[in-house]
Each structure stands twice: as structure tokens, then as C-alpha cells.
Amino acid sequence: MIYIDTRSEDIAYNLAAELYFATEKLPGEDAFFMWRVTPTLVIGKYQNALEEIDAAYAREHGISVARRLSGGGTVYLDRGGWQFAFVTDSAPGASGSSDSPGSNSCSDGAAIEFSRFVTPIVAALRQIGVNAELTGRNDIAVGGRKICGNAQYRIKNRTVHHGCMLFDTDIDELVRATTPKAYKIESKAVASVRERVVNVKDVLPPERAGMTAEQFRDEIVFRVAHRRYEITPQDRARIEALADERFRAERLLYTLAPKFEMEKVVRTAGGAFHIGLTVKNGKILSCGVSGDFFGAPDAAERIGDALTGADYTPSAVREILSRFDGLLFRADAEELTRGLFE
Numbered sequence: 001m002i003y004i005d006t007r008s009e010d011i012a013y014n015l016a017a018e019l020y021f022a023t024e025k026l027p028g029e030d031a032f033f034m035w036r037v038t039p040t041l042v043i044g045k046y047q048n049a050l051e052e053i054d055a056a057y058a059r060e061h062g063i064s065v066a067r068r069l070s071g072g073g074t075v076y077l078d079r080g081g082w083q084f085a086f087v088t089d090s091a092p093g094a095s096g097s098s099d100s101p102g103s104n105s106c107s108d109g110a111a112i113e114f115s116r117f118v119t120p121i122v123a124a125l126r127q128i129g130v131n132a133e134l135t136g137r138n139d140i141a142v143g144g145r146k147i148c149g150n151a152q153y154r155i156k157n158r159t160v161h162h163g164c165m166l167f168d169t170d171i172d173e174l175v176r177a178t179t180p181k182a183y184k185i186e187s188k189a190v191a192s193v194r195e196r197v198v199n200v201k202d203v204l205p206p207e208r209a210g211m212t213a214e215q216f217r218d219e220i221v222f223r224v225a226h227r228r229y230e231i232t233p234q235d236r237a238r239i240e241a242l243a244d245e246r247f248r249a250e251r252l253l254y255t256l257a258p259k260f261e262m263e264k265v266v267r268t269a270g271g272a273f274h275i276g277l278t279v280k281n282g283k284i285l286s287c288g289v290s291g292d293f294f295g296a297p298d299a300a301e302r303i304g305d306a307l308t309g310a311d312y313t314p315s316a317v318r319e320i321l322s323r324f325d326g327l328l329f330r331a332d333a334e335e336l337t338r339g340l341f342e
Helices: 011-023 055-060 115-127 171-177 187-196 213-224 233-248 299-307 314-327 333-341
Strands: 002-004 031-035 040-043 064-067 075-077 081-089 132-135 139-142 145-155 158-166 227-229 260-268 271-280 283-291
Touching: 011 031, 011 064, 011 081, 011 145, 011 158, 011 233, 031 213, 055 064, 055 171, 075 171, 081 115, 081 213, 115 132, 115 139, 115 145, 115 158, 115 213, 145 187, 260 333, 271 333, 283 299, 299 314, 314 333
Parallel strands: 002 031, 002 227, 040 064
Antiparallel strands: 031 081, 040 075, 081 158, 132 139, 139 145, 145 158, 260 271, 271 283
């Protein structure tokens, strides 16, 4: 097993690195990654982003949003947690996923074998004094409280298995960022999550109580991998290209969601806009606009017609709505777009 240090805290780059070593640069043996990122929300492959996160909260607090290639629920990552990944030849079975702490269970496959990947992590944790165990099908827990969830996907006869490990994650932020704003956040919500999850830092043995996040990573890597692979400039250039193509493009947050209908009320100084959308595969199939706003006599119909057939992304919607800025009273494209996507 080789260890590949991405030396990056960019979610898109790290997800692209996993994909690159699974599909293009086969290292000749199984590979292990362990990385962390700045505050980020990662949604599952098939999820509707707007139903899973509080987009306004994420924007206001500088939390990135990305979509991964495996299924499952939304997870919150920060520099207090570690994400590990194995890239190996595929064992028989289908791809699937499990959520990290704080998210809802979901699976997009069957006959999944997680123990092949979870077992070495559990063994490494036990060797540093953490009484970890594999629980259920694919979670790692300590004393019945979850410290790690796992997900995986298969591509080109390779398996990419990744796990989200809580080391010193901000649990309060995890709850706030992964809860859609339609639901009121109360202290009991945080307390409920705290009853179900725990940071590794809080269950370390006394002699390791001062362990830093970096020392924890080094301890796990030492016990799982036997040598290192250094990413070359050529590797890095291709990984960056994959990050742009597969993980950074705005449309990727919206195109993989199933068909759905949504209604939004966007309140502006010029009145309220009631906007109903039907979206499928990232395209707006239909759009209806009504409300008590002021504008040109046919503004509602013209906006609905213009948005129908458009890409369901903030930039595409903003560009179309900007055409109506002069036809609406005290309402503009920026606030209407923000209202639709938050």
C-alpha cells in the first residue's frame, strides 16, 4: 500500500486526485490518501443541493459546496476532520455509500463489501488506543458513537473508497450547515447529534490527549501504508484539469439531481415574486411567475418563458433575469437569483 499526499486542502483537487489515480495513473499497487479541507459541504451524487443544505448560511460563512461521485447524504468537512481514501482493484459487488456523521443514511448499491477498507482503519485506531469498532454495515464507532462514515464507487474496474473521520470537527457548525433553512435550528438538534457522534480527540487515551490533528494523520498513515508516492508536476496538472472538469463546474451541483418541482417566494423591495419551477437533469422544464410585484404588464409571462429551457444554475438564471432589470420596480437579477438558490 502506498500513501499519496495531495498536499492540498481544496475539495475539488482532492476528489480529482482520487479519480485520477483510479482511472489514469495506476500506481501499480493499492493507494491510500488522507487529506482535509477548509469548511466544505459535500453532497451525494444524486442529491438535490437546495434540499440538503442551507445555501445562504454556507455563503455567509465561506463554506464551499461540492458534489462527490459516490451516493449518500450530505457531509460537512472542516480542518478538524480527516478524509481517507483507498484506491484499489475492485472486489466483486456494486458501488454504494454511507453517510458521514450528521447526515441521513442512503445507499445506491447492494452487496457492498466495506470491511476490506474499514478494517485497517479500525486496526490503526486501536493501535493508538482508540477503542474503535465496525458497527452495522460500514460505520466506525467508539462506545456506540459514530466517528466515521464511509462511501465508495467503482469506475473502470477500480474501487474508490473514502471515509470521513471526525477528529476535532466543529459539531455545532456541522449541524447548522447541513440543515436546510426551512427547519429551525435549536440547541436540542446539536445535543441530539452530540449523542450520536464523537470526535476522536475526545476518546484518545490519556497518554495521547495532546495529540494534534497532524500527528493523528501521521499515526494512521504509518500503520496503513508502507511507502510514499510523490505527486509529479505532470500529475498535478492533470489533477487540476480533472478538478475543473468534474468537481469545480457550477453546473455539476445541479445537473445530477433527479427531476423535482420547487416553489420559492422571493421578497424584494418591489414586492413578492412567487416562482414555480420543474427541473430535470439540470434544465428548467417549466417556469411560472406570479406575485404582487410591480413591472411591465407582461413581465411575469416573459420571465417564465425566458427561464423555461435554461440551465438550472445561478449564473445562467442570473444572466436571463438581468434582461428584465429595467422592467421590474425595485427588484433586480441578483436578489431574485439569490432567492431562488438559497
